[in-house]
Amino acid sequence: MTLTTWQASWIWGEGEESPRNEWRCFRKSFKVPAGEEGSKGISLRITADSRYVLFVNGTRIGRGPVRSWPFELAYDTYEIGHLLQPGEMNTVAMLVNHFGVSTFYYLRGRGGLLAEVNDSEGHVLAATDATWSTSLHRGHHTRASRASCQQAFAEYVDASLWDSAWTQQAYDAADWTNSVVLGPVGMEPWTALKPRDIPMLTEETIWPVRVESLAKIKSFQVTATIDVRNAWMDGSEEHANRMQFLGYAATLIHSTQAGQATLGFLQSDGCFKALSLNGEWIDSGRIYGSTPERYVDVTLQAGDNLLLIDLSSDIHTGKLQIGLYADEGNVVSFQSPVANRDGQASDWLRIGPFDAVELLDHQHVRELEVEHPVYLEVREKLRKSADIHRFQDWIKPVDIKYVSEVDVFALSVWRKENIRYVVPAQLQNAVIPHAEAAVVPVFEGYDTEVLFDLGKEYSGYLTFEVEADEGVVLDWYGFEYMSGEYRQDMFGLDHTLRYVCQTGRQRYETPIRRGFRYIALTVRGALKPIKLYSVNMIQSNYPVAEVGQFTCSDELLNDIWEISRHTTKLCMEDTFVDCPAYEQVFWVGDSRNEALVSNYLYGVQDILKRCLRLVPGSKHQTPLFADQVPSGWSSVIPNWTFFWAIACTEYYEQTGDEAFAAEMYGHIQFTLQHYLDKIDDRGLFDIKGWNLLDWSPIDQPNDGVVSHQNMFLVHTLRVGARMARISGDQEGATTLDKAAQDLETAVNEHLWDNEKMAYIDCIHADGRRSDVLSMQTQVVASLTGVARGDRKAIIDSYLLSPPSHFVQIGSPFMSFFYYEALAKLGEVGRVLSDIRHHYGTMIRHGATTCWEQYPNFLENRANPDMLTRSHCHAWSSAPAYFLGREVLGVRSLAPGWTEIEVAPVPSGLTWAKGSVPHPAGGRIDVDWTVNESSQTMELHISYPKGIVVHANIPAGYTGIIRETMLELL
Known part of the structure; x- marks a missing residue:
């Protein structure tokens, strides 16, 4: 039964409407009818803002919702009857993580949960309302660091403060409160709900392949992470756009004795322009290390030392990550230069911002007021704590919620000491399923690091099981690559997890997705060895079967x-x-x-279909459509919109779905009209935006006429015309075809250089013609058909032998x-x-x-x-595409792959075999062998009955073709 109406209400808890990094738990118990049929057909529908984890009688059964625009929020449906006890009380429980900030995959809404349990007839057994119990997850530390501008937060959990049995039916939730009803389905910001349009993602347990290393280490004694963006720029939680600003941070470094210390700054996104200690601005020559990690050795006086940091920068995430290491025996800490009267202020002061500018479409709305008189005066006259009163109108204590309690990332990547040991055989038990517990040693005065290798990168949810004393700290840090002694630390991404143990044996499964190959566990504060029973990754991805295959005579x-x-x-x-x-x-x-x-x-195909449908939802941000969706960063890369339109056509080619083509055509027509509005008097596409194609020094300014964009727009206009014809709009097709021809003519008139015999990269906004020639521009000219006749022959020769003076x-x-x-x-x-x-x-x-x-x-x-x-x-x-399409030679000749060709291109290989999925089901199997001495080929093909196959031996070869048609069910 498909249910379309809801009796549930949106609920949340007391407090802020959109709290920062809040984990809130919900429970509801209900009785299931007795008898064998009592639990059959019972389903649960659910969605939340921002993400949920769902449990039924203590069993985790799902995570969600899928990313979506808040005005068409997706909901999930689960069959739960098999987990229920007929005739008894049963409990559903949800952990909801509300971000409270916009990211690159989420627009800030407000905290909310919507859930409803229905029997097979659609009757409501439980629906979110004021009777649902709720509690903050008391073990979750909301002040964990921002992960990045793209993502939400790192993770800090104290297991001793929260009973993990809260999802069980028997749990006593007497100290929980009733939920607060927010409103009915259809309320803002979730004005429409849509059922999930893809299957649930997979979950596969992955074990590490080995313990890579064991070491005792020392790192910073004190760390801090400050969310400068949100703490300095009021309202910046509402979007994820880049910002420029002028401002300072100030704190006291309290030192129990005079001595040497090291300050480390480990952020990758600005927020570190200069610093002074006790009124002395530190010369940049004293700062060592390379961006993004920079360090400076300083001399601390006994007592308080005023640290002033000029944060002024261009930021996206906007974090200040700082670590402090002092001489042995010296106790250091950060302390506020002013009295903390209400307990809500941190040890840091915000000075400014003196000016702040939001960057839209990669363009400055205006320039920063870098000569702001008070900004300059602070630099000159703030030399000791007593001077702070001079600038009291510009100073505000930083709210404690913006200052993380610890910077686990900094502690994980910087080591004052790092002494490695041979990995004992018993420690390798940690990577062996069902083996005895591995014992992690402890070293007096040091922390212990154990590094695990998963063998290859995976993406999903970290789980582990340990036995330890209460208060032992387990810091987990994942990264992608290492080679010998070199680790590529992942600056710009804090996907760390701090877990504080309760007493005894315990298991934890993170609700936050991470991707990594290596995972470092650092044990801190242990007085005796801990026992490690397992470390796993729950690999999670869109469910796919390994239909496509490829092997050949070249092992590389x-x-x-x-x-x-x-x-x-x-x-x-x-x-x-x-x-x-x-x-x-x-x-x-x-x-x-x-x-x-x-x-x-x-x-x-469903995953691509939902991707293509998500894009037009960004038109409320820009009619040119955003380059990443759904996102709080309103950003346009014109080529990315063009590639979306091309992908819509390629989806039609793959599936033959004319209804979907017509649906997408309306959106393509809409955005292309707005792109055509950017055609200038020369007939060229001229725009301010992120005019990107490649990570190379090609001349692709964010303001002006960029050649590759003009060429891709020509192709996209023709794609739009094709979609118009599929949709029955002949007039629209004619209009778009003419626009494509006019633009192609202008490109060849203005962007070809007769002397250099190539297309230039751009014409700058001031009219200056680029003197840069790139392979990228020539490739696009050939691929899109803009280059014709003699010009195409010239361009194609460059593709075959790239000139050395072209940007590669x-x-x-x-x-x-x-x-x-x-x-x-x-x-x-x-x-x-x-x-x-x-x-x-x-x-x-x-x-x-x-x-x-x-x-x-x-x-x-x-x-x-x-x-x-x-x-x-x-x-x-x-490679996976071109090896299947060109080496196996499998290509579609008609929409929906109703007609295909199999035309292998050996290119020096002696054999190849593999499979290519057919979009209607089944696959095309190809197996070929060539004998170069006799120039012969044997080609074997099998394919589903009902498709037309054209099999061809490559030119210059003779041979045998064997075909097998497979019957359809």
Whole structure:
């Protein structure tokens, strides 16, 4: 039975409407009718703001909701009858995590839970109302650090303060309160509800493959993380846009004795311009380390030392992460320079902001007032605590909620001492299912670090089981890559977990998704060894079957195909996401390429359909459509919108779904009209925005005419015309075709350089023609058909032999388009050669997933050990697509794959075999072998009956084709 009406009400607890990082628990007990039929067909519908974890009689059965716009919030439905006891009281319980801030996958709403239990006839057994019990999760520390601008918060849980049995039916919730009814279904901000449109995500237990290392360590004695963005810029929780500001932070470093100390600053997003200690501004030459980690050695006087930090910067997340290490025997702490009268203030003062500007579409609304007189006066005259009264009109104690109780990330990545030991055999038990407990040793005066390797990167939920004394601290820190002594610490992402133990044996499962390969456990404050029974990752992704397969005579290509497959799978959550670690964000442009790869691996379509439908929801932010959705960052990358429109057409090609094509056409037509409004007097697309295509020094300014964008717009207008014809709008098709032709003519008139015989990268806003030539622009000119005739022949020659003075391709994402262009030219051998070179480098460095960038890209030049930022990025999974499409040779010739061709391109390989999913079900199996000496091929194909197959031996070969048609059920 599908239920469409609700009798439940939205509920929450007392207090703030949208509290910061609140974990709130809810319970309701109800009686199930007696008899064998009593529990059959009982279902539960649920949604929440922001995320929930659902339990029935103590059994966790789900997490959600899927990301969605608040004005069309998704809800989930679970069959729960098998978990209920007929004739008895039963309990449903929910943990709801309300973020209280906007992220890149969530727009700030307000705290809320909606749930309803129905029997098989639709009768209500339980529905959220004032009788539901609620309590704050008392073990959860709301002051955990922001994870990043893209995500919500890190995690800090004290198990001794909260009974983990709260989800059980027998739990005594007498000290809980009644919920507060907010309103009915349809209230703001959740004005419409939509049933979940994809299956539940998978859950698979992954064990580490080994204990990588054991060490005793010392780190900072004192740490702090301050959310500068939210503490300094009032109202900034409402959005995730970039901001620039002028301001300071001040605190006292209290030292029990005079001596040396080290200050560390570990943030990656600004908030550290300069600092002074006791009125002396520290020369930048004394600051060592490389961005983002910087350190300075200072001399502390006994007693109070005034620390003033100039935070002025351009920020997204906007955190100040600071650590302090002092000489042995010296006790140091941060203390407020002013009296804390109400207990709600922290040890830090906010001075300013003297000016703040929100950046929209990557453009300055106006310039900062960097010569603000009070900002400059503070720098000159704030030298001791007594001077603070001079600036009292600009000073405000930082609310304690913005200051994290500890910076676990800083403690995990910086070590004053790090002494490694041989890993004892018994400690390896921690990675063996059902083995005896592993004993983690303790070292007097030190903390103990145990580092686990999962063997490859995974994405999901960390779980562990330990036996320890109350108060023992377990700090968990996950990261993606290490090589020998080098660890690539994940600055800009705090996905740490601090867990404070209760007494005895205990198990914990985090509700927060993380992605990593390595997980470091640091044991702090233990007086005796702890017992570790298990460390697991619950791998969670969109449910797929491993339909697509590929192997060939080149083992390197086989390894590359496998890392492409694994990367794609990890980046299939409730939408396609860019990466499982740093962001977990549905980037619209990335998903176009990810979808094509997924088509050749898994053949699932619902995930792409929901991705494509989410994009137009951003029109309330911009009619040009946002580049990541649903998001609090109102940002446009024009190419990403173009790729979305192209992906809509490719979805139609994959499925033959004309109704969906017509649905999407209306949105494509809407946004393209707004893009056409940006055509200038020369007939060129000229816009202020994030005019991105590749991580390379190509000339792609955020204001002006960018060639690759103009070329992709030409192609997108033609795609729009095709969608118009599918939808029966011939007039619209004619209009869009003409706009495409006019723009193509303008591109060739203004962006071709006859002397250099190439397309220039851009025309700047001041009219200056770019003197930069890039492979990216030439690739797009060839791929989109903008280059024709003699120009195309010239451009295509560059694709075959890239000129050294052209800017070269800088990311696997851009390589996807390069490979598309080469494949259209029939140059599959060059595609494979490039894949072997670039992806082979990844393999040689131990990659188990595809990197975001190629090594030594521009952002990494300061750190040669850093091969890439993200080590798992699905926009880089191109090989799995091209090996299936070009080497196996399986290509669709008609919408819905009703007609296909199988035309392998050996390109030096002696054999290949594999499978490609058919979108209607089943698969196409291909197995070919060539004999180069005789120039012969044997080609075996099997495929579902009812599709038309054109099988072709490649030119220059003769051979045998064997076909097998499989019957349909």
